[in-house]
Each structure stands twice: as structure tokens, then as C-alpha cells.
Amino acid sequence: MTQPPPRLRIRVVFGDDAMLGPGKADLLERIRETGSIAAAGRSMSMSYKRAWMLVETMNAAFQEPLVASSRGGAKGGGAYLTETGQAVLAQYRALESAMSEAGSAQISALQALLRNTPSGK
Amino acid sequence: MTQPPPRLRIRVVFGDDAMLGPGKADLLERIRETGSIAAAGRSMSMSYKRAWMLVETMNAAFQEPLVASSRGGAKGGGAYLTETGQAVLAQYRALESAMSEAGSAQISALQALLRNTPSGK
DNA sequence: AGCGGATATGTTCCTCAAAACATATCGCAG
């Protein structure tokens, strides 16, 4: 029985407070798909508040905001990724991909040493 | 002013509960250096309890324990890395190194989009 | 003019993980 392949969680830590990890990347992706911060949050069972705070943090960390949003209007409002936002998301995905490939040998080596009963469920 | 280079935090997630990240890797390294779980924990200002729990978790996750320990004796006791422990640590460091190199281009691209005032201190 | 749906933001409550504290045990040295 081959257990589920190990997954990589990569976080880039800039300076002291700003960082980018899987959570924010996924949120960006879902905002692009849904066109809404609230819908993006719901789709990953995250409270709107939390989603909004993550967006605010990201917008503050980069030179230009990653997410632009508008209130009111026909459908109440909405949000979309800016050019910078799309670029950041693309770079992060590329980073994940490149790193995953580069580390596959070590990952396999580690997995070979693992106990093959990860859970007694 | 070139701000401090971004740092990578890489975590390998096996299955549901077992995972290996920078904290455990550093702990292993310090256990090897100090020959003691307690001293290793102190050197990274971690309580003995926490250090010991991490060791227990790792020992349980792999086929063979990574850290062997003994109580009592001339100096009260001690701990050292097993063959497996050394192998796991080496693989993790190699993983960090390979991934860091593989992702340098994307890291640079992300850094270029960053606001260059990471903190107002 | 008012409704609807989404952004924006504050406040309170709750949970769980980490810290702190407290022992117990072990085994050689002297």
C-alpha cells in the first residue's frame, strides 16, 4: 500500500512580518475565480473577516495592492486581482512547482524512512 | 538599502499528523551537537517538555527512532542521533538547499514586487 | 426611495496549544 504522497508547504518569509504561504496563495486564486473576497472565503470555509484581513495584509506588504475591490453596485460589489496580484500568484505557483521538482529525490528518501502506518484509523 | 533576503520555510507533510519542518530539524541538529535533549532545547530557548515531545513525535513517525536517550549515569543521561536520525537530518538539509537554489528566480521576482519598507522600526 | 448583496471594520467570546510549574525516576560517582 503506497500511502498518500508527502505534500510540501512552502512559505516565503520577507522581513519581520510579511510572509506568503499556501493559505494566501489559495485565497488569491479563489478571488480570481470568484470575483469576490466573500465568496473566496466561503469556498475555503474561512470567515469573511479573516479573508479580508489576509487581503489587507498582502496589499500592505507589496508596492501595489494585489487585490482591488469595489463596494455597492449592481451585485453589491466585488474584487479582482490586479496585475501585481496575478504576477505574485503566478510566481508563487512557479516557485512551488520548481521546488517540488528539485526536492523530489530527498522527499522520496525521507518517505522511505517513514513508518508506513501513518494513522490507525 | 537592500533589505534582508527572504527566507524559506519548508515543511514536508506526511499523511495526516506527521510532518517535518525547520523546528524539528534544528532540534535534531542541536541534539547532535550537545548530546542532550535538555541542552538542545535550552540553546533554542525551548522548554525541555516541548523538546521532548517533538522528539517523541519524530521517533513515533519513523520506522526507527531518530533520537536515542539514556537516563542516569555519570552526567545524568544524554541523547544522540541514531543512524536514521542522521540520515533524516541530512536529507532535510539537502532538501532545503536544493529547493532554495531551484526557487531563487521566483524569490527574486517576488522580492522585486515587495514594498521596500518592511518595518517602521 | 429603498432593497440587495458585497465590501469594510469593530467587539466579544471561546478554544486549544504552548508555557509554566511540579514531580518522578534513573544510575554512576564519590
Add this chain to the structure above:
DNA sequence: CTGCGATATGTTTTGAGGAACATATCCGCT
């Protein structure tokens, strides 16, 4: 046979972060 230094493990306390709840605001449509 006692004391030391480290491992081993349980109990209590604390604190930070998230969840939940509550509004406020915006603006096109009908």
C-alpha cells in the same frame, strides 16, 4: 547510600488567534 544532572511525564495556568456576532457603508436596480 546519597547527591547530581539529565530523561520522563503529569497537572495547571496562561495567552494568542480564530470564530462568532454585530454594524456600517456603498451604489446600481427596480
